[in-house]
Amino acid sequence: MGDPLFVTTASGKIKTVNLAAQNLFGYTEGELIGQPISTLITDLEYLAEIATNLPLKSWRSLPKLERICQTKLGHEVVIELSCAPIQTEVRNLYDLVYIGRDITERKKAEIEIKRALQKERDLNELKSRFIKMVSHEFRTPITTIISTADLLRLYGNNYSEIEKLEYFKLIQEAANAINHLIEDVLVLERTDVENLQFNPRPFELGSFCHDLLRELQVSDRSKHSLQFNALEEPLQVVMDRDLLRCILSNLLSNAIKYSPVNSEIQLTILKQEPDVVFEICDRGIGIAPQNQPYLFDSFYRGQNVGQVSGTGLGLTIVEQAVKVHRGRIILSSELGKGTTFRVTLPMYPLNDIGG
16 A cells, blocks of 8 residues: 655645555545644644754654554554655745554554563463462472371381371371362362352341351361451341352451461451441561562462461452452551451342342
8 A cells, every 4th residue: 555645834734645644544635635734643742843843954854753643533553654854945944744654553463462472471470389389388288198108007006096096187187288279279260250150149247257257266276366346237238158258268267377376356347338348357477568469369479478388379269259249359468567358348239239
């Protein structure tokens, strides 16, 4: 098709356009003649730069620059433009000639390549985190299973039945730990927002939270004080019980895991119609500011977790469960002082409101 070319007066009025420019921008020659160049070139900074070079006695040309222009239909096209003065028949009176090249498709291809490269980098980073998690989290239970099995094989005849049961219990707990790790990975695969099953049912929220806290208190062997700040009145909600349990149990388990023994952990429910707000507050190790933006990324763990075990999947799963409820989750944290997660969920599915 050739390269678009148009000539303007020094003040920016279009005098001439070639056929390639007409085809590219969708105007006829008659529609463009006499119109300001800003009709085509919407980059006002570029046009202002040209204007600052007037008068044109010592100006030869501007270097080629990529600029966004606009067609008659309002579509944006990327043009590689050069601009130079040309002497008119009148002495010291110059016109401006613009020569362009449509590089829209090239720029789209560059953007796609950059996206692909970024995706590849993200996948490599995810792979690295996964390998690190697997090598760290699987090693301990596998070592426990192997060493305990060796002890039973070599010295089993010397152990009492009670001692053997204790060793078998260690093997079972280690196997369960591995199973939980695998389950977390499988759950993550199923928790894409588009594929995650959402089954809201009515239930009373206070008793649900009370039962969950009691279970966690027992499994924690009362090493921490779990406090429940409930609403004064019973509150009926319509939510997915399993997903809500996933959200709260993950956040509370993290609070337990990263808080010192005998410290207090609070679950507070606030009614802010049409939403319910859950606040999980601990006095644990806290999260560094530079780590906070990445906490919901798969396999990511804060730099100050030390030897505390974990897959880095819990918060990723929590975020997906919150999204499928069309809710929000935010956190505030200070190193050495604790963390508060605030989860806001609609009391009823949004598509049921008013229906």
